[in-house]
Amino acid sequence: MKAKVPRELDIAVIDDDESFRTALVESLSSLGFGASGYASAAEYISSLAKTSFDCVVTDIHMPGMSGLELMKWLKARGSTIPVVLVTAHTEENLEGRAASAGAVALLRKPFEIDDLIECIGRRLQN
Structure with a gap:
């Protein structure tokens, strides 16, 4: 049985590969999700003061802070936002x-x- 995913979710896509990031943001948007793209973990972190997300999709291997390091950073600040890693x-x-x-x-x-x-739907049902 497929998990139901509310379409009003806002999803952050963090990937240094511009073509992948753009394609994923466009795909999510076409399905009715709110989606914003960020070229790095630092760019995403700087947006947090003005934007909140329901889920993060991040590449593991990026210049600067990696996806795994971003997860640790978020967790250290008490975040419970679900994170999907891609590589x-x-x-x-x-x-x-x-x-x-x-x-x-x-x-x-x-x-x-x-x-x-x-993946997102399964997490939201738990």
Whole structure:
């Protein structure tokens, strides 16, 4: 059974790959979600004073702060926002590190938008 995901969710997409980030924001927006893109974790963090999100989708491997480091930063500040990690890389124990950091899921690029929506929906039902 597919998880129901409220379309009024605001989702932050953080990825240094501009074409991927733009495509994902456009896909989410076309499905009725609020979606904003950020080129780095630092850019996302600077937006938090004026914007709040229901979910974060972030690349793991980015210049500066990585997706895993962003998760630690958010957690240290008491955030309970669900985070979905994405990556094009294969590394030993990446799934384990993502899970221990508290990620909702780890998706490998390229992935289907339905897979992302399903991950978010499962988290919201828990």
